[in-house]
Amino acid sequence: MSNSPEYEGKAKQLIPTDDRNVVIQRFKNSATAFNGVKKGEFEGKGALNNAISSLLFSKLEAAGVPTHFISWDNATDMRVHRLQIIPLEVVVRNHVAGSLQKRTGLGEGTPLQPSIVETYYKKDELGDPILADTHVFALGILNADELETVKKAALAVNDVIRPVFADAGLKLIDFKLEFGWDSAGRLILGDEISPDTCRIWDAETNTKLDKDVFRHDLAGLIESYSVVAEKLGVDLNNPVEA
């Protein structure tokens, strides 16, 4: 079996294994923002995101939320079940930030009660536009039951990981999830959960510790992601407790 990637994304590669239903998700050191317009390389980013994601996925599995996660294999590699990813970015928001701030005019950091779920169309050439439920149906991406399943799963993820961040002195502002069909026909969580895909603020100081530091040149990316890993108590050499 070749070790060459079967898929190369902006921040990850997928590498086939001997088992058709299992792939290696390899975390890259590249960072991109603004639909690929801003780019950078950050030594150690892949290892940080792989370790943080592995810890969070293992906590989700333990809580009964199904994900594609199988195991943390080494610094850059996570072993996962193969998914057929659906073309939606599912965003959960606990506080106002980013595009929600622009859309609503509500102040950055305003708490949302209840938390809200948004869906965006994964389509670079259209600029990843937001979709209402009716758009998801009109595009034939999911039916009403399936979309309900995805939204409930996204909120279930929030219910598990938000307290993990809170206990570490971190505010989980919002995060992006991707879902896909596994070989058994289940619609489950894929991709990653990391400072690349979450907004995470220090709970005391509101310091930004996620990809926004790269997007807006606020601080060093590795320094910020390392603070997240340290606060979460992530062991970069063994992130998933046995």
Place this chain on the structure above:
Amino acid sequence: MSNSPEYEGKAKQLIPTDDRNVVIQRFKNSATAFNGVKKGEFEGKGALNNAISSLLFSKLEAAGVPTHFISWDNATDMRVHRLQIIPLEVVVRNHVAGSLQKRTGLGEGTPLQPSIVETYYKKDELGDPILADTHVFALGILNADELETVKKAALAVNDVIRPVFADAGLKLIDFKLEFGWDSAGRLILGDEISPDTCRIWDAETNTKLDKDVFRHDLAGLIESYSVVAEKLGVDLNNPVEA
């Protein structure tokens, strides 16, 4: 009672009457597009939109869909119940066009089954962004029951007026509605329904007969709106059948 407008919008004025709960909605000849960036004056536009709107509102009233309409008073003036307008543009779409085409990549004119309802935040300084239901709730504009009422009313409007256009050889592609609270606390339809607020195509030729001819310099505005009025059999001096 003064005859000066208490509200001046891009295409209409509101003028108070002796009855606090009744106002005159006066249709102007101004046309604007792209959030006010493109502007024009078209002699006769006000009269066309007032007559077409009056005909459609009277048909909605006859079908049991409550609106603010009281009477067509003269060429430019419609008498209406005063509403406290909610800051939503409610868009019903029967075919793909405009922003839905850009958002989804679906071809212009693609039929939507079922028809879909979208909501946009009426807020010029934010660029009238689209809102998901959760955004409407987070902004405190409507609660879930009220939004459901509005969406059902929007589809009920479609069920009444789409056949009116179809019987006249016209395709109703999409249209924008505004709703507001009347003095009795009912959430009912306000504003206008005209070629300024609808996309209307000739059913045979797909010729555009609405404000898109002004937006994109496709044809004369008055000529196009006049075709709509003629096909609908609107009498500009007496648009509402007794």
